[in-house]
Amino acid sequence: MLQHVLAIASGSLVGFTLGLIGGGGSILAVPLLVYVVGVSSPHVAIGTSAIAVAASAAANLAGHARARTVKWGCALVFAVSGMAGAAIGAQVGKMVDGARLLSLFGALMVVVGVLMLRPRKSAGDPDVKLTAETRATLLPWLIGGGVVVGALSGFFGIGGGFLIVPGLIGATAMPLINAIGSSLVSVTAFGATTAASYAWSGLVDWPLAFLFIAGGALGGFAGTRLARHLAGHKHALTRVFSGIVIVVGLYVIARSVTG
DSSP states (O other), X not given: OHHHHHHHHHHHHHHHHHHHHSOOHHHHHHHIIIIIIOOOOHHHHHHHHHHHHHHHHHHXXXXXXXXXXXXXXXXXXXXXXXXXXXXXXXXXHTTSOHHHHHHHHHHHHHHHHHHHTSOOSSSOOTTOOOOTTTHHHXXXXXXXXXXXXXXXXXXXXXXXXXXXXXXXXXXXXXXXXXXXXXXXXXXHHHHHHHHXXXXXXXXXXXXXXXXXXXXXXXXXXXXXXXXXHHTTSTTHHHHHHHHHHHHHHHHHHHHHHHO
C-alpha cells in the first residue's frame, strides 16, 4: 500500500515537471522508481517510466495545445524522425549494465543543463513555422536533430524532453516556451517507442505504470499553468529548466556511483 502511495506521489511530481519544462519526466521518474518506490531493476524502472511518461506527456500536450505554444509542423517532423532513432537506442540500452546506464544518464543531464544556461543572443523567433519557404533550411536540422535525440532517448529509456527542448531551439530558434510545448509531441512518441521495446522484453511493471499515470495527470495541470506564468519573466523558465536538470543529474551520478 505504501508503495502505491509513493508511486502516485512520484507520478504527480513527474507530471508537474513535464507540464512545467516539457521534459524531465523520465529524468525524475527513473530515480524515483528506483530510490523512492523501490523498483530493484534499473531496466524495469526505465521501461515502466517510459509508459508512464508517454501517457503524462500526451496529457500535458493537450494543455500546451490549448495555450497555442505548440509549433506543430516542426514538432511532428522532429518526432517522426526521432522514432527510428529511439527504437535503435532502446535495443542498445538494454544491453548496457543498469548502474552504468544511470551514471551515463546523469552525466548527460549535467552537460545539457549547463549548456542551456549559456546566454542566447535573442529570445527566439516566435513566428517560426515549417513552410514551403522555410523547409529547405529547417528540415535538415529538424530531421538530423530528431534522429540523434531519439537515439539518445531510446538508449537512456527516457522521453527525452530535456534533450528535445534544446534540440528544437537549435534547429529552429523558436522561443523556449514554444520548444517546451512542441517537445511534448516528441516526448510522447519517443516514450511510446521505448516503452514498446521494453514491454516486448517483459521489462515493465504495469500496476506501477498505471499509478504513475494517474499521479501525472494531477501534477501536469499545475505544471502547465506555472510554465505559462514563468514564460512572462525573462530567463526565469530557462533557469528553472537548467537547475532541475543539473541537480537531478548530480543526484543520479552520486547514487549510481555509491550504489
